[in-house]
Amino acid sequence: MTPGGILLEDIYFSYPNQNIFRNFNINIPASKVSVILGPSGCGKTTLLNIIHGIITPQKGVITKEHNNTISYLFQEPRLLPWKTVSYNIELILKNFYERKQRQQITNQYLELIGLSEFADYYPAELSGGMRQRVAIARAFAYPAEIILMDEPFQALDPGLKLNLTKLFSSLWIKDNRTALFVTHDTAEAVFLGDEIFVLSAVKPSNVVAHFTNPVPREERGQENPECKNFEEELYSLLTNA
Amino acid sequence: MTPGGILLEDIYFSYPNQNIFRNFNINIPASKVSVILGPSGCGKTTLLNIIHGIITPQKGVITKEHNNTISYLFQEPRLLPWKTVSYNIELILKNFYERKQRQQITNQYLELIGLSEFADYYPAELSGGMRQRVAIARAFAYPAEIILMDEPFQALDPGLKLNLTKLFSSLWIKDNRTALFVTHDTAEAVFLGDEIFVLSAVKPSNVVAHFTNPVPREERGQENPECKNFEEELYSLLTNA
């Protein structure tokens, strides 16, 4: 295991009525963007939860650096309904910054996701995509060494999606933190991911395929035929499985 | 207005703190699949709600056939947490069928979305994509003349997405009911939509573009270059707007 990375060995996990992982192994490299692909219900969210520590596997060894701070973008926005948009972001910065600085960071991220005008709205007054964006801002704003994201760019229009993937890329290049995200969008996977893991449809789930993105980050893009090919490979793997 | 279609004229609607529609007009043709595209937060969900009658515009005229039954796939799954998957579907069939038949229909749709095994699960025990599929099954199972869908195939892996779009297409061909759906996925729009409306980013929102799909339904597909072109046109419209 590289330092800053995460290593899961022989993980066993089951919910009361079904077994999700048995002898599950995965090695998330440090300072890279890893992507998890896999059919609906195969255990991707469960895996992120195990890595984060929200749920505890019944057996197995998880090796990660002690005291690593982790930011988590959940599959659902999970905003506090009784707090405004800006307060929802400010709140999670409390451990790190003074009030002034918190507000400044909050405003900066609201700007980035295009919701500055909506700072004082309550979540119930937002559209689905807007809530997702607030959740994105929150996850990005949180200072952490590892970032986990569960379908981060869902519910967004193509324009926003493009902007936000680019935004993520540019933010990531600054600090190269270990990132792991789940997506159903192969284009996104190819554009952002350095390592790509595909989980199996049958449970207990396992990593059925592992790719290293052949295209260096700077050269990736819709136009690049290598990317196109790689994406098509992934797409056909997922649609035939 | 063609019978079975929906005509909105001079609609004015605003939430307490912002104005969404002013002099808004749209004509949803009968017995066709119409698609709405538009940036996050522009008012797509609001429009569906107005068409359904869940919210009432402050001014304007809505013309639709009396007593049209409408099925609605909401942007969120909106399942009853205290009912099992199968009961969530069965419940909305109560007005139409006997118990036996309800169960049979429920099972049939669960089969179609691949969740037969999970019939007795509670929503909290499902993954995000699985919940979305239950919501899809519910909307499809409901016998209605008009179907409204808000981002129907979100949170699904590419394989499922493909299957379910095909499923929708095949179901639709049987009865040709008026369908209107919101999506952020241009491929989906081109594959399913006969009429495509694009809403504006600036509010009050309006229809900024209206396309009629040049490719007949039978010939649509990823491989068809005409489809590709049309999709690219839409994509660039959305990403530049």
Next chain:
Amino acid sequence: MKVFTSANEKKLSNLRLIGLISTLFLLLLWKIISIKIGADIILPPPEDVLIRLIEISKSRNFWQSILKTTIRTLYGFTLSFGLGFITGIACGSSKRVSAALSPLISVIRAIPVMSIILIAMIWFRTDMVPVFVCFLMIFPIITANVSQGISEVDRSLIEMASAFKLSRLNILFHITIPSTIPFVLAGVRAAVGVAWKSVIAAEVLSLPVKAIGTGIQFSQMNLETAEVIAWTVIAVILSKISEFAVEMVIKSRKWRSYQ
């Protein structure tokens, strides 16, 4: 075809009308029952009570009694609410605290007022006894509601908060307490009536100099049933006013949850 123009105001006045009719109906029912019973000493007709009410409202003692009883009720309510809320939060947030406090709370919840009144009389001034009784009644109601509220907190939000390493205090103030608000409101709604009732009942027992309960007891001693009911009407009106205040607070809440 539907055409929309704005119009939506009649409803409210309609509801008021229904309320009025129903109040009149209750008065009528009272009148009928009083005729049926045919004994003013048991249930005098409404008009007699009104006359008596006007008569007693002329004395200074009357207004002082109302004031004192109101103060006692407010005092009892505030005390029980404060302690009940804190206890409920403490019990709901930690299983250990809950285990430690649970015997005491069970005793408070269950102890018959009569059994503890002797001790209460030693510890409190007479006119505080009603406050104490009020506490015994309301404290468990608030605690029960708050701790139920806590056990219903959306776990996905708690998960989110601990994922972002929010401190226990932040979780408490920004997630737990806001989530319990609907339950606290339910508790308050329930407790308001009980507060008045228990204060007045305790006043009837301990007879402080100025008190609605004392008024009731004296009138009853004098077999002045109309006066007893006049005091009762006052109690009902006071309770109604406080209920109204609570409703105002409830309505002033800004946010609502979304799914």
Next chain:
Amino acid sequence: MKVFTSANEKKLSNLRLIGLISTLFLLLLWKIISIKIGADIILPPPEDVLIRLIEISKSRNFWQSILKTTIRTLYGFTLSFGLGFITGIACGSSKRVSAALSPLISVIRAIPVMSIILIAMIWFRTDMVPVFVCFLMIFPIITANVSQGISEVDRSLIEMASAFKLSRLNILFHITIPSTIPFVLAGVRAAVGVAWKSVIAAEVLSLPVKAIGTGIQFSQMNLETAEVIAWTVIAVILSKISEFAVEMVIKSRKWRSYQ
């Protein structure tokens, strides 16, 4: 590095220990206070009460009193719960019904027990008066909780249901009622203690032949404080048992909401 193996059982017995210690602490406190007061007539020490408890538990009257009081409480609780639940649902579901019933509910909520006891005596057998009093106390608690619960129902689910044209009855049974369950449970939790308390208090006033309240009153008149407390202990135990039953019911709920 974290290695996981299963182990998680000590906690429960730990909590039990805390509960036990805290109970012992209360007993000790009682002992100390009783020594401080230094008058058995006001607060006898725990051991005296235990002895007295054993003594009175030998009589048949004792067990009959417990039985009768329990029946009254169950009766009062069930009645108030049933009516309170239905009324709460009715008021919460329709603004008109709510407007129509609200004057009556306000009166029930606010009317001092003393003022209505005569009428109750005319209408009921005297040993039903405690049931009636219990009703007056609990009915508003349940109604308040249920109607708060209804006003907190997730509107997106109601929207969903009406989009699918579910009948009002289906909405009621499959959405409204399940959503109010947490509130109903909070109400029940709060009401259980109040039920015992109010039945016993009313028994102290109306002195039915067999009743815990009668036992308390009789002992108090005779300054047999140890006996008063012995009865009190019984009341606390009974209330604790019913609380426990309620907790069992609450825990048996299968589903939980998700966000």
Next chain:
Amino acid sequence: TANGVQEKKEEIEITVAVFKGPSGIAATKLLGDNFQPGFNTKVNYIILGSPMEAVAKMTSGEVDAVFLPVNMAAKLYTKGPRFKLAAVSGLGSLYMVSTDNSIKNWFDLRGKTIYLTGKGATPDYLLRYLLLENGLNPAEDVKLDFSAQAPQIAQLMIAGRAETSFIPQPFVLQIETNSNVAKTVLDPQKELLRIRGGKQAFPFTAFAISPKLYENRPEAAASLIEALEKSITWTLENPKEASQIIENYGIMSAVIAKKAIPVSGIEFVSAAEAKESVEDFLKMMLDLDPVSVGGNLPDEGFYFSK
């Protein structure tokens, strides 16, 4: 002060408790004059709601002189803080009232429902005793209903909803004046005298004093007792003024007090004079239920003498 001699002892404060309700009538003049006995003894008067409250305060030492039922006084002497009987301030004023005028003697009560108050208090014991003596079993031959308080019983009687009740003054009077059918049919005072052959009506209310008072200031205690006697005499002679004082102290309303004063059995009997009847009464209670007087009769020391 009543006494010219300056005491050397330092001043002590004592508290006299007066109850709301008929027993408080006896103390009218004490209250009205704020009577001080002298002997460096300062007296405070407090008004209490119920004997139970007094019991609490007697035990905690907050009250030094009090009016309460005789059997309770005895019990507090034997088991509690050793209060002594200083005088009797009220005699029985209970009557059997009924709308059924066929009741001529106690045996006629057979099969009746009798409303009365205070289970475990004097009326309960007394009625049971009288029924037993007249060959009736209180548990079977009659139905005793304690479910209402005295005023409520009166209301029911007046409204014709209750037939027979065993009730104290001034409610007897209230019932008789407001109902045209209900009448006093039996007098337990007389019946008790008949059975036990005493000379005096049975003692109802005792004036009891604390060790602090009778040990430290016997002179002040005597002076207080004397003043109580005067107060009672004055009250009986001046019901109009007395009732105003009674209302001012919140003991009863003036209207009702005026009616109650002549009929409530307010009477002063010194401890010495009352001893025989008190003993007899306590004996009667003891035979009926030992618990009611605390297991055994109080000894000689119970009766205060200067």
